[in-house]
């Protein structure tokens with residue numbers, strides 16, 4: 734059971750499939766064609782563009798006829814994606830701003846010092862003199878993930894106690910498309926990027942995934958469990974949707 738995260742948040746991975754071009758109306762549109770074990774042609778439009786999955790034996794002419802049939806929809810979706818707000822990309826340098834627990838934190842470089850500390854809205858990162866920005870980013874993200882592991886573990890233990898179950902095993906996820914996931918074997922996976930959000934939204938995601946230990950579905954019974962753990966869940970759900978696009982790409 735998973736909570737969806739929009740693709741725009743995810744670190745940019747190379748899309749699968751060969752890049753091809755097709756003329757749709759007056760536009761030349763690039764698309765990725767992936768051969769898949771499936772019965773029919775499927776198309777998706779998202780922030781990576783147009784992607785097509787087709788059965789191995791379908792001739793290209795047939796694939797392209799299918800795309801042309803859907804041309805209006807494809808062009809419409811592409812223009813919606815182009816107009817959608819894009820998440821900010823963090824430029825790791827002295828003075829960069831990162832959201833932690835819903836509040837802005839300023840990165841401060843401390844050349845020649847060791848360690849990382851968070852104090853009064855400043856994230857001091859010690860680095861060897863003349864260190865590269867890539868090293869700064871790596872250290873910063875490692876620290877953030879460590880904090881996420883600790884914090885999410887604490888919240889999970891708190892809500893597990895409230896649900897009356899032993900604290901489940903926690904794994905941090907780096908998933909492209911989800912905030913959290915509760916597996917059939919009881920392991921809970923939480924996206925480390927949750928640490929950007931205010932605590933009450935993190936708690937909602939934690940409560941949601943834990944409730945799946947009782948109900949592996951999104952039935953009325955499931956939402957009743959969520960409601961007992963986290964009474965204001967409806968408000969949190971819509972807030973979570975709204976802040977999706979503001980999360981930075983680190």
Ligand SMILES: [Zn+2]
Nearest residue numbers: 734735736941
């Ligand atoms: Zn769910």
